[in-house]
Amino acid sequence: MPPDTVRIARGTIHPDPRDSQRWQYRSDWTASSAIDEEEEEEKQEERKKKKKKKKEDHLFEYAIIGKGMFGSAAAKYLADHSDSILLIGSDEPQDLRLHKGVFGSYYDSGRITRILDTEYVWALAAKRSIDRYRQIENDGGESFFHPVGCLRVMPDAINRRQYIAANEAIGDRLQATYERLSDDDLNRRWRYLRFPKNSLAIFETKNAGWIDPRKLVKAQQQIAAAKTDKGSHPCVQIIGETVVGKNILADGSIELKTDKANRFNAKRILVTAGGFANFNGLIERRLNLMPRAETTLRAEISQECAVNLKEMPCLIWFFDDHPNLHYVYIVPPVQYPDGRWYLKVGGDREAEHLFTCLAELETWFHSDGGAEAASDFRGILESLIPDMEALSWVSKPCVITDTATDRPYIGAIDENVFVAVGGCGAAAKSSDEFGRLAALCVRGEQDLSYGADAFHVLYEGEEDSGTRRQFHF
Numbered sequence: 335m336p337p338d339t340v341r342i343a344r345g346t347i348h349p350d351p352r353d354s355q356r357w358q359y360r361s362d363w364t365a366s367s368a369i370d371e372e373e374e375e376e377k378q379e380e381r382k383k384k385k386k387k388k389k390e391d392h393l394f395e396y397a398i399i400g401k402g403m404f405g406s407a408a409a410k411y412l413a414d415h416s417d418s419i420l421l422i423g424s425d426e427p428q429d430l431r432l433h434k435g436v437f438g439s440y441y442d443s444g445r446i447t448r449i450l451d452t453e454y455v456w457a458l459a460a461k462r463s464i465d466r467y468r469q470i471e472n473d474g475g476e477s478f479f480h481p482v483g484c485l486r487v488m489p490d491a492i493n494r495r496q497y498i499a500a501n502e503a504i505g506d507r508l509q510a511t512y513e514r515l516s517d518d519d520l521n522r523r524w525r526y527l528r529f530p531k532n533s534l535a536i537f538e539t540k541n542a543g544w545i546d547p548r549k550l551v552k553a554q555q556q557i558a559a560a561k562t563d564k565g566s567h568p569c570v571q572i573i574g575e576t577v578v579g580k581n582i583l584a585d586g587s588i589e590l591k592t593d594k595a596n597r598f599n600a601k602r603i604l605v606t607a608g609g610f611a612n613f614n615g616l617i618e619r620r621l622n623l624m625p626r627a628e629t630t631l632r633a634e635i636s637q638e639c640a641v642n643l644k645e646m647p648c649l650i651w652f653f654d655d656h657p658n659l660h661y662v663y664i665v666p667p668v669q670y671p672d673g674r675w676y677l678k679v680g681g682d683r684e685a686e687h688l689f690t691c692l693a694e695l696e697t698w699f700h701s702d703g704g705a706e707a708a709s710d711f712r713g714i715l716e717s718l719i720p721d722m723e724a725l726s727w728v729s730k731p732c733v734i735t736d737t738a739t740d741r742p743y744i745g746a747i748d749e750n751v752f753v754a755v756g757g758c759g760a761a762a763k764s765s766d767e768f769g770r771l772a773a774l775c776v777r778g779e780q781d782l783s784y785g786a787d788a789f790h791v792l793y794e795g796e797e798d799s800g801t802r803r804q805f806h807f
C-alpha cells in the first residue's frame with residue numbers, strides 16, 4: 335500500500351493533502367488496487383461459500399432410513415418443509431430366496447383398509463389416511479384403493495356383541511358407514527360365501543376395502559420425488575441401499591454407512607425400518623419391538639372366477655372353536671404383478687413365532703412360510719367358498735412388527751435420532767398418517783389430537799399394559 339494512503343476501513347482511501355495531483359494519480363492507482371483486492375477477497379469468499387455449500391449438499395438436513403410404507407410417506411411430508419432429504423432403503427428383492435439382508439412387510443398387492451376399530455387412535459389414523467387416498471392416487475399416478483367394503487363375521491356371543499358395539503361407537507364418532515348383519519343377511523347378500531349358523535356381522539360399506547401397498551409406496555415416493563426447491567432441484571434424494579451402520583459425529587450430525595460402502599451425512603435421522611429397526615446399529619438402545627412370523631396363503635383362481643367374486647368384500651372372520659386360530663382375514667380377488675388372480679388369506683396362526691436376530695428373519699423370508707398355517711388357511715377358504723376351484727396354492731412368509739403399546743412408536747430416541755416403527759400388522763392402511771406424524775415429530779412438532787403420549791416409545795425391558803389388546807381389529 336502506498337505510504338500516503340491509510341486504509342482505515344475496507345474501501346476507504348485517505349489521500350495525502352499536500353499533493354493534489356499526485357493524489358489524483360495515486361488515488362486512482364490506490365483505488366483500483368484496492369478494488370482488485372476487494373474483488374479477490376469477494377472471489378475467495380464466493381469460493382469458500384461454494385465449498386461450504388458443496389459440503390452441505392452431502393450433509394442432508396434429514397435422512398429417512400427405510401423407504402417402505404412409513405418412510406415413503408414421511409419423506410413426502412418432510413419435503414414440504416425441507417429441500418435436503420435423503421430417503422434411503424432397500425428395494426424389494428426380485429427373489430426373496432436369494433436376498434440377504436433386510437426385508438419389508440409391504441411386499442404384497444393387498445392390504446385391508448377400514449376405519450372401524452375398537453381403538454379411537456387406530457380408527458382416527460385410518461380415517462385420516464383413507465380420506466387422503468384419492469389425492470395420493472391422483473398426485474402419485476398410481477391407483478391403489480379398492481373400496482369393496484370390509485365385513486367382520488363372528489359367532490354370536492355376548493363378548494362379540496360388545497365388540498361390535500365398541501366398533502360402532504368409534505365408527506359413529508368418525509362418521510364411518512356400516513351396517514349390522516344377521517346370518518340370514520349374510521347368506522342372502524353373498525350367496526357364494528358359507529358362514530355358520532348364528533353368525534353376527536358388521537359390514538363397513540364405504541371408505542373400506544383393500545389397498546395395494548406396493549402401489550401406495552410407489553405413489554408416495556413419486557410425490558416426494560417430484561417436490562423441488564425454488565431452483566427446481568429435487569428436495570428428496572431416493573437411494574436404494576441398506577444402512578449397515580452409523581456414527582454420531584462431533585458436531586452432532588450422523589454418518590450413515592451402507593451395504594454399497596457409501597457414506598451419507600445428515601443432521602437428523604428418522605428410522606422407519608419396520609421389523610429390522612433394532613438391527614444394523616440403526617439405534618443405540620434396542621426398542622421393545624417384537625417382529626413375529628405371519629404366513630399368508632394365496633389361492634390362484636381363473637379370471638372368470640375373479641369376475642364372479644367381484645362383489646366380494648374384504649373379510650375378517652373370528653372363531654371361537656378353531657383349534658389353531660382366533661381369526662383369519664381374507665382379501666378378495668386381486669390381480670398380482672404376475673398377471674394372475676389370487677384370493678389371499680392370513681391369520682394369527684404363527685403368533686408365538688418371534689424373531690430375535692437377523693439370521694432368523696432371513697431364514698424365515700427364504701421359506702414358504704408355515705406349512706401348518708397354510709393347511710389351516712386352505713381348509714377355511716375351501717369351506718367358505720365351496721364353489722371356488724383353485725388353480726394353485728402359494729404360501730408366503732411375512733413379518734408383523736408388534737410393539738409393547740400395540741401402537742406404532744413415533745418419537746425422538748436421541749438428540750437427532752427419531753423413530754416411526756411398529757405397524758402391529760395393521761398399519762398399511764394408516765401409513766400415510768403415521769408418516770405425517772413422524773415428519774411432524776422430526777421437525778419438533780406434535781399433533782395433539784391423538785393425545786400427548788399416544789405413540790410413546792418403549793425400550794427393551796419396558797412394558798406398558800395400558801394400551802395392549804388382543805387383536806388389532
Ligand SMILES: Cc1cc2nc3c(=O)[nH]c(=O)nc-3n(C[C@H](O)[C@H](O)[C@H](O)COP(=O)(O)OP(=O)(O)OC[C@H]3O[C@@H](n4cnc5c(N)ncnc54)[C@H](O)[C@@H]3O)c2cc1C
Nearest residue numbers: 400402403404424438439446577608732757760761762763
Ligand atoms: C402378511 C401381512 C399382512 C398384513 N395385512 C395388513 C392389512 O390387511 N392391513 C393393514 O393395514 N396392515 C397390514 N399389515 C401391516 C403392514 O403391512 C405394516 O404395518 C406396514 O408395512 C409397516 O410399514 P413400515 O414402513 O413400518 O415397515 P415396512 O413396510 O416393512 O418398511 C420398512 C422398510 O425398511 C427397510 N429397511 C429395514 N432395515 C433397513 C436398513 N438397515 N437400511 C435400509 N432400509 C431398511 C425394509 O427393507 C423396508 O423396505 C400386514 C403385514 C403383513 C406382514
